[in-house]
Amino acid sequence: MNQITLSIDARSISVAAGTSVAAAIAMTGDARTRRSISGQTRAPLCGMGVCQECRVVIDGRAHQLSCQTPCESGMQVLTMRQDSA
Amino acid sequence: MIKQPIDVIVIGAGIIGAACAEALAARGLRVTVIEQETVGSGATAAGMGHLVVMDDNAAELALSAYSLRLWKELVGDHPQRHEYSRCGTIWVAADEDELAAAALKAATLSAHGLACELLDAAALYAREPQLRPGLAGGLLVRGDGLVYPPKSARILLERALRDGALLVRERVRAIEDHGVLLDDGSRLQATHVVLAAGAASGALLPELPLQAKKGHVIITDRYPGFVQHQLVELGYIKSAHAAHGDSVAFNVQPRPTGQILIGSSRQFDTTDLAVEPAMMTRMLRHAIGYVPALAELNVLRCWAGLRAATPDGLPLIGPCAARRGLWLATGHEGLGITTSLATAQLLTAQIFKENAAISQLPYLPGRFQHLLAAPAGIEDDVPLTRPLPFSAMPPTANALADGRASPP
Numbered sequence: 230m231n232q233i234t235l236s237i238d239a240r241s242i243s244v245a246a247g248t249s250v251a252a253a254i255a256m257t258g259d260a261r262t263r264r265s266i267s268g269q270t271r272a273p274l275c276g277m278g279v280c281q282e283c284r285v286v287i288d289g290r291a292h293q294l295s296c297q298t299p300c301e302s303g304m305q306v307l308t309m310r311q312d313s314a
Numbered sequence: 315m316i317k318q319p320i321d322v323i324v325i326g327a328g329i330i331g332a333a334c335a336e337a338l339a340a341r342g343l344r345v346t347v348i349e350q351e352t353v354g355s356g357a358t359a360a361g362m363g364h365l366v367v368m369d370d371n372a373a374e375l376a377l378s379a380y381s382l383r384l385w386k387e388l389v390g391d392h393p394q395r396h397e398y399s400r401c402g403t404i405w406v407a408a409d410e411d412e413l414a415a416a417a418l419k420a421a422t423l424s425a426h427g428l429a430c431e432l433l434d435a436a437a438l439y440a441r442e443p444q445l446r447p448g449l450a451g452g453l454l455v456r457g458d459g460l461v462y463p464p465k466s467a468r469i470l471l472e473r474a475l476r477d478g479a480l481l482v483r484e485r486v487r488a489i490e491d492h493g494v495l496l497d498d499g500s501r502l503q504a505t506h507v508v509l510a511a512g513a514a515s516g517a518l519l520p521e522l523p524l525q526a527k528k529g530h531v532i533i534t535d536r537y538p539g540f541v542q543h544q545l546v547e548l549g550y551i552k553s554a555h556a557a558h559g560d561s562v563a564f565n566v567q568p569r570p571t572g573q574i575l576i577g578s579s580r581q582f583d584t585t586d587l588a589v590e591p592a593m594m595t596r597m598l599r600h601a602i603g604y605v606p607a608l609a610e611l612n613v614l615r616c617w618a619g620l621r622a623a624t625p626d627g628l629p630l631i632g633p634c635a636a637r638r639g640l641w642l643a644t645g646h647e648g649l650g651i652t653t654s655l656a657t658a659q660l661l662t663a664q665i666f667k668e669n670a671a672i673s674q675l676p677y678l679p680g681r682f683q684h685l686l687a688a689p690a691g692i693e694d695d696v697p698l699t700r701p702l703p704f705s706a707m708p709p710t711a712n713a714l715a716d717g718r719a720s721p722p
Contacts, residue, residue, distance in 0.1 A: 266536070266571055292535045292612050 235304040238311065250295035250306055251276070251283045261310040262295060270310050285309070320346045320504035322665075323494055325486050325518070328358040329463050329651055330643050331510035332470035333658035338508075339477035341662060346502065347471065348494065350485040354467030357512045357650065360619020362531060362567050362575050363463045364544055365652050366403055367455060369422050373628055373676030378649060379426060380672050381656035382457060388655060389461070395469060397462035399570045404433070404442060404543045405453040406564070406604065412548040416453040419548075429456040444541055444605045458544065460567060463651045486511075489518050491638035506665060508641045509634075513585070513620035515644040519636050523682050524645055527621040528581040530593055535612040538572035547604065562597045564604045574611065576601050578648075580621075589616045623647040631660050631677040633687035641665070642679045 231246035237257055244253045251273045254262060260272045262283050273283035278297040286307040287293040295306070324335045327349035339345045365385050369375040389398040407413040416432060423430045431437075431454045438452045439445060475481065485497040493503035509515050516524040547564040565577040579597045581590075594616050602609045622645050624630060629650075630642040641664070643657050660677065663670035680686035 290610060291537055 233300050233302050235300050235302065235306060237306045238308055244300050246300075248300050250285065250287065250293075250298045250300055250304070253300050254285070254295060254306070254308060259310065261308065263309040320344050320502060322346070322506045322508060323348060323502055323504040324508045324510055325489070325494065326356075326509070326511035326514070327353045327467065327471055327481065328356050328510065328512055329354060329467045329470070329654040330512070330646060330657055331508070332467040332474065333654040334508050334510055334643050334661055335474035335479050336470040336477075337658035337662040338665070339474040339479040341666065342477075343665075345474060345477075345479035346482055346504070347474065347479060348482045348484055348486055348496070348502075350483065350497075353471055353481075354464035356514070357619045357621060358463045358467050360529070360531065360617060361463060361621075361648065361651055362544075362565070362577060363397075363461045363466075363651050364403070364565075364567060365459045365461060366544070366546075366649070367423065367428055367458060368649060368652075369419060370627065373673075374649070375422070375426065376672045377629075377653050377656050377677065379428060380659075381653045384655035384659065385459070385461070385652075386457075388466075396466045397570050398459060399568075400457070400459040401568060402543045403455045403458040404438070404545050405455070405548050406438070406445065406545055407450045407452050407548050409450050413450040413452075415548050416451065420453050423455060430454060431456070442541055442543065442545060444607050445545070446604060446606055449604075453548075454543065460544065460569075461651065466651075486518060489637050489640060491640075493639075504639070506639050506641055507637065508643055508661065510643040512644060512646075512650070513622040515622060515642075519634075521636055521684060522630070522642070522644070523625050523685075525582065525623045525625075526585050527623050527647065528579070528584050528587075528618055529577065529621060529648070530579045530589065530597055530616060530618045532576040532594065532598065532616045533569075533614050534574040534576070534608075535614055536572035537574060537611055540572075540574060540607075540611070541566060541568050541605070543568070545604070560593065562593070562600045564601050566601060566605065566608070573614075574608070576608065576613075585620060587618050587620070589618055621647045621650075626681075629653060629657060629677055630679040630685070631657050632664055632674065632679050634679045634685050635687045636685065642685075 232243045233246050234241060234243045237254055261270045262285050263271050265271055271282045273296050274280040276296050278294050283295040284292045285295045288305050321343040322338050322345045324331045324347045327347050335345050335347045365382055367378045389396050405416055407416045420430050420432045433452045433454055435451050486494045487497050488495040493501055495501055513526045516522050544567045560581045562579045567575040579593050624645040630645040634640045634642045643661050646653055660670050660674055
């Protein structure tokens, strides 16, 4: 099976081709993706692009739906789980 | 249902009505506010909440500058309760002509002690790198800011309630002499009635010279730091007070949440609050023309509101001949959040027959002849409802309105 290597919060990870970014994030051992306006951490809920909880920064673009985005080689993913932004 | 005698009935609990109720109740008057909808849910909620000094004419500058001082006192030590941000405004100059206009504006504002800074192109891009290349510069007005107006309206009304005011959830069917007729058929009577119903004021008093100007606003998801200041095109000044024709202007605002508000539009001859995709598209295209990266942002919501505009672009603050005991506090067009607090102070000064901090003349409804309240003592036996004799008003201590009190 084809493996793809991407970066999640500056850590390199290899996943099978066709894996969603949300799944790749979960494979790091921490599925959390973003923070609410009051600072609570959030994780994907619906997995089908509706709930908006899976939003992350992908290649510099904020608020991308990680559950709807297939991983690509060299992709730079930033979650908001570590800071208050 | 209202047992106590009422001194003042305030029609409308938007930002204007709430500010008037607060100022009047603080002076010990027994105030009853009548609002059929949620407090601050009309134009108060629809606008951007930009606190901005406007200088289209001397009277507008006097009122907005005075009101901004009052806002700084109000937000005081608890700016977050109002979601206040002192973001400042940058008036963006697209070309050399607009930069010349910015320089004129800078001279006017500086002459009145308002901190501003003319920006050349390099200084503009240093502050706002998202602006498209090729702009000439801009004018940074440091004291401008923003609030979340429904919260401010609520805070003002809560203060009024603490000072003994009452809030009545009803619809006013008609304004009478010294009172109102409510939808349930009951009547409330008071020495004074203050009409502060924004664009709905005209439905209660068709003789008011008010025209609704519909505006759309868009809000995006959170992009903290995307822009730092409220950005407005200088061309806005040309379109803001136009009396016909649909128009859009570039006007974006960074909310404290990181969200971006995108405006603005003006449409006439409609009171339908439905969002019009064509107007929304036109407004977005225009905004993207100034900030191309806006095209990459997620829009969450779009809505519309109605500005209540007068023919001369100045609000109606003062006595009105249409009914005995009637006062107007309406017609603030797109500047009502900014000018609400000054409006309340001017109205209160008139009701108490005191001098105000700035000249009242430019805003008196009587500048439109048919609204001119009768001279004191002729037809009105309630002393406090008499209009101020204009000739008795002292020259304003504030130079802002000097010699140019009449609107254009």
